[in-house]
Amino acid sequence: MNKGPTSSAAPGSAEPVVHGQGGLSYLNASHGIKSWIFTLDHKRIGVMYLVFVLFAFMMGGTFALLLRLELLTPGRDLVDADTYNKFFTLHGAIMVFLFIIPSIPAALGNFILPIQLGAADVAFPRLNLASLYIYAVGAIFALYAMISGGVDTGWTFYTPYSTSTSTAVVPMVMAAFILGFSSIFTGINFIATIHKLRPAGMTMFRMPLFLWALYATSIIQILATPVLAITLLLLGVERWLGVGIFDPAMGGDPILFQHFFWFYSHPAVYIMILPGMGIISELIAAFSHKTIFGYRAVALSSIALALLGFLVWGHHLFVSGQSEFASTVFSFLTFTVAIPSAIKVFNWLATLYRGSIMLATPMLYALAFLFLFTIGGLTGVFLGALSVNIHLTDTYFVVAHFHYVMMGGTVIAFVGGLHYWWPKMTGRMYPEPIAKVVCAIIFVGFNLTFFTQFIMGAKGMPRRYYSYLPEYQPWHVMSTVGSWIIGLGFLIMLVYLLWSLRRGPIAPANPWGALTLEWQTSSPPPLENFKHTPVVSGGPYDFPDET
Amino acid sequence: MEPSSRTDSLFLPIQGSTHAPDVDSLYYFIHYISVFFFVLIMAMMVYFVVVYRRRPGGPKIRQISHNTPLEVTWSVIPLILVAVIFLWGFRGFMDMHIAPRNAMEVHVTGKKWLWAFEHTSGRKESAELHVPVNTPVRLIMSSDDVIHSFFVPNFRIKQDVVPGRYTTLWFQATQLGEHHVFCTEYCGKDHSVMAAKVVVMTPEEFKTWSDKDPDEGMPLAELGAKMYQKNACVSCHSIDGSAVIGPTFKGLFGRSEQLTGGGTVVVDEQYLRESILEPQAKIVQGYQPVMPTYKGTLTERQLNGVIEYIKTIK
Numbered sequence: 032m033n034k035g036p037t038s039s040a041a042p043g044s045a046e047p048v049v050h051g052q053g054g055l056s057y058l059n060a061s062h063g064i065k066s067w068i069f070t071l072d073h074k075r076i077g078v079m080y081l082v083f084v085l086f087a088f089m090m091g092g093t094f095a096l097l098l099r100l101e102l103l104t105p106g107r108d109l110v111d112a113d114t115y116n117k118f119f120t121l122h123g124a125i126m127v128f129l130f131i132i133p134s135i136p137a138a139l140g141n142f143i144l145p146i147q148l149g150a151a152d153v154a155f156p157r158l159n160l161a162s163l164y165i166y167a168v169g170a171i172f173a174l175y176a177m178i179s180g181g182v183d184t185g186w187t188f189y190t191p192y193s194t195s196t197s198t199a200v201v202p203m204v205m206a207a208f209i210l211g212f213s214s215i216f217t218g219i220n221f222i223a224t225i226h227k228l229r230p231a232g233m234t235m236f237r238m239p240l241f242l243w244a245l246y247a248t249s250i251i252q253i254l255a256t257p258v259l260a261i262t263l264l265l266l267g268v269e270r271w272l273g274v275g276i277f278d279p280a281m282g283g284d285p286i287l288f289q290h291f292f293w294f295y296s297h298p299a300v301y302i303m304i305l306p307g308m309g310i311i312s313e314l315i316a317a318f319s320h321k322t323i324f325g326y327r328a329v330a331l332s333s334i335a336l337a338l339l340g341f342l343v344w345g346h347h348l349f350v351s352g353q354s355e356f357a358s359t360v361f362s363f364l365t366f367t368v369a370i371p372s373a374i375k376v377f378n379w380l381a382t383l384y385r386g387s388i389m390l391a392t393p394m395l396y397a398l399a400f401l402f403l404f405t406i407g408g409l410t411g412v413f414l415g416a417l418s419v420n421i422h423l424t425d426t427y428f429v430v431a432h433f434h435y436v437m438m439g440g441t442v443i444a445f446v447g448g449l450h451y452w453w454p455k456m457t458g459r460m461y462p463e464p465i466a467k468v469v470c471a472i473i474f475v476g477f478n479l480t481f482f483t484q485f486i487m488g489a490k491g492m493p494r495r496y497y498s499y500l501p502e503y504q505p506w507h508v509m510s511t512v513g514s515w516i517i518g519l520g521f522l523i524m525l526v527y528l529l530w531s532l533r534r535g536p537i538a539p540a541n542p543w544g545a546l547t548l549e550w551q552t553s554s555p556p557p558l559e560n561f562k563h564t565p566v567v568s569g570g571p572y573d574f575p576d577e578t
Numbered sequence: 579m580e581p582s583s584r585t586d587s588l589f590l591p592i593q594g595s596t597h598a599p600d601v602d603s604l605y606y607f608i609h610y611i612s613v614f615f616f617v618l619i620m621a622m623m624v625y626f627v628v629v630y631r632r633r634p635g636g637p638k639i640r641q642i643s644h645n646t647p648l649e650v651t652w653s654v655i656p657l658i659l660v661a662v663i664f665l666w667g668f669r670g671f672m673d674m675h676i677a678p679r680n681a682m683e684v685h686v687t688g689k690k691w692l693w694a695f696e697h698t699s700g701r702k703e704s705a706e707l708h709v710p711v712n713t714p715v716r717l718i719m720s721s722d723d724v725i726h727s728f729f730v731p732n733f734r735i736k737q738d739v740v741p742g743r744y745t746t747l748w749f750q751a752t753q754l755g756e757h758h759v760f761c762t763e764y765c766g767k768d769h770s771v772m773a774a775k776v777v778v779m780t781p782e783e784f785k786t787w788s789d790k791d792p793d794e795g796m797p798l799a800e801l802g803a804k805m806y807q808k809n810a811c812v813s814c815h816s817i818d819g820s821a822v823i824g825p826t827f828k829g830l831f832g833r834s835e836q837l838t839g840g841g842t843v844v845v846d847e848q849y850l851r852e853s854i855l856e857p858q859a860k861i862v863q864g865y866q867p868v869m870p871t872y873k874g875t876l877t878e879r880q881l882n883g884v885i886e887y888i889k890t891i892k
Contacts, residue, residue, distance in 0.1 A: 380623060418601050422601055
């Protein structure tokens with residue numbers, strides 16, 4: 032029914048340059064720890080990033096499980112209030128700065144982007160390695176902040192709390208500051224690579240949508256991250272030198288910090304979600320054997336989201352004391368962002384129509400994404416509406432909303448992409464039946480954990496609460512049980528992925544019959560990705576009609 | 579105005595203020611639109627996956643690159659809906675931010691980790707705010723330390739309370755009884771127990787509450803000391819023996835005083851009472867008759883308190 036996985040008839044593909052298995056791949060081209068630490072190969076750097084971000088995910092996830100456990104009953108279950116406050120701060124800071132921001136771009140993107148583009152590597156391989164080293168230094172600072180007493184400010188570091196608490200704010204702020212540079216370096220590299228290393232025939236509008244998404248993400252990383260850096264530096268200056276920038280006791284303005292912080296952190300939401308959307312476009316096209324419906328609309332909506340994302344930071348400040356006029360403008364702009372996201376969902380849906388849908392694990396994650404991201408997006412409409420926002424903001428409704436987008440969106444897409452590209456990265460297949468069961472476990476656990484939070488949030492349960500009124504307890508119990516189900520799912524996934532590294536079936540070059548260039552080279556790819564530089568003569572999803 | 583609901587709905591708490599019905603209507607408007615689109619999207623997704631799943635003899639693939647009329651439709655319909663939602667939310671937001679001119683004003687201070695209230699009458703309370711029902715109340719809020727946020731779920735109102743500036747909030751309570759107040763801006767260790775209650779009373783109950791002696795139960799001498807400061811007795815009568823505008827209170831009780839125009843009086847309870855309520859009746863020699871009367875200013879109990887206080891200064 033479909034064309035063979037490496038068919039030269041597929042117009043989007045390069046020349047059929049599939050290598051046989053057993054040849055030298057990037058994994059066995061050289062050996063020893065030095066061959067990894069000093070590698071300039073984007074694939075090895077991507078794999079090392081993957082190991083780091085998965086470790087960060089486990090650490091952030093452990094804090095999540097601990098704080099959900101503490102919330103099982105209104106009173107003390109496990110730790111005191113100060114420790115609980117550190118748990119949610121570390122959960123947030125680790126998940127945002129060490130996991131989710133680098134997860135798709137720096138780990139999967141580093142591995143896939145040059146191959147999908149048809150290039151031998153990124154434009155600046157040394158800068159790429161430097162970005163990894165900087166990430167490691169940032170991670171060490173974060174670890175130091177944890178072992179030197181932890182931080183209790185929340186990941187948002189709001190002043191004047193963050194300038195007056197006695198916890199290890201400065202090391203954690205330094206960590207975020209340093210990690211920002213790692214993110215900027217990745218962004219610079221991706222933009223240069225996409226502009227300068229496209230092979231013959233690879234026009235911008237022949238690029239896979241994952242690359243469009245990474246391109247849009249890189250724009251934000253370069254433009255927004257320096258603002259975070261200067262904000263955190265000013266925070267440090269206030270703490271170290273007592274210069275009054277944000278503290279009203281010294282003549283500063285605490286709301287200025289919130290403007291600075293969200294000027295980065297709202298665009299950062301798009302750093303987190305855009306690459307996930309890119310993966311979903313790949314998955315839905317590949318597993319439906321369909322060209323993406325409205326390819327240009329999806330590609331350009333990524334750029335639209337990247338740019339509009341800079342104009343909506345004030346919707347985090349509707350109750351902060353900012354002027355009514357500012358709040359009104361930000362509410363209006365926020366609703367304009369809803370449209371490109373809605374367009375993407377409708378386009379993905381239309382792509383399924385008259386396709387040939389294969390329900391492998393990555394596709395199940397893509398369908399789960401559509402379910403969860405749609406809820407995440409629609410609940411954003413509640414929060415964008417000014418009068419309703421006043422009631423819902425700073426409650427569990429917001430917590431549920433951003434977990435539906437960040438975890439139900441980005442993490443689910445990341446896991447889908449991880450399974451999709453696992454054969455390419457490792458040369459082994461993951462075990463399909465158990466992977467499907469785990470997808471179902473995580474889906475059920477996720478909804479139990481977070482849907483209940485919408486309800487208790489709308490009923491008034493504030494976020495960042497160590498204890499709560501007894502009337503909220505049933506929802507908290509369900510949410511905590513859900514977190515155990517999610518934890519179980521990821522634990523099984525960890526086991527079977529590690530198992531598959533040695534015992535998984537050998538992966539063919541193109542197990543999914545996809546057309547993008549990474550599937551036209553061997554699994555795992557050779558050192559410089561292709562034997563011959565590919566020549567591109569069509570779009571990335573030019574699957575043929577069936578007659 | 580829509581009637582407010584006394585019981586909580588599936589998603590929202592009871593409607594305790596005039597803001598609540600409008601906020602809830604918009605909430606449920608968005609809710610039903612969301613449910614409609616979510617069900618539509620999921621139904622189509624499931625239908626496509628079932629009908630077009632890959633299987634021998636399944637439907638043939640048909641590539642469709644785009645369909646401009648369809649794409650314009652699904653861009654414009656959401657645009658219209660969010661425009662309606664924006665305007666509705668904006669209207670409600672402005673209503674929340676423009677307090678009626680006749681609103682009763684209360685000053686609110688947030689500090690780690692309690693809420694303190696001061697009525698314009700000078701009446702102070704903490705962790706409880708008493709207000710009359712169906713009366714607009716405007717809160718003028720500031721923080722003593724870090725940022726806090728004043729949230730009354732039943733009233734659908736929330737506003738950050740920031741050090742170094744005022745923020746304001748207003749509501750008109752429609753339901754009698756107690757309504758929870760939460761702090762919703764993270765402020766450290768006891769953030770989650772920085773709670774208070776708005777106690778909504780009938781106007782009659784509120785008047786009784788307002789008039790009630792807040793110092794009930796305080797020892798009389800202590801009450802007197804408070805009145806001595808509060809009513810500015812301190813500016814004319816010292817307690818250290820020095821003569822200011824009037825005689826010192828030190829050792830006053832039981833002393834024998836020479837009066838202007840002759841005669842003496844022994845300072846006892848009756849003399850002190852008379853001097854506070856009718857200061858010109860008997861003037862001690864060497865002092866001017868300048869003291870105002872405290873008749874109507876001090877309650878009977880406060881008067882007793884002042885006398886007991888004077889007795890303690892020896």
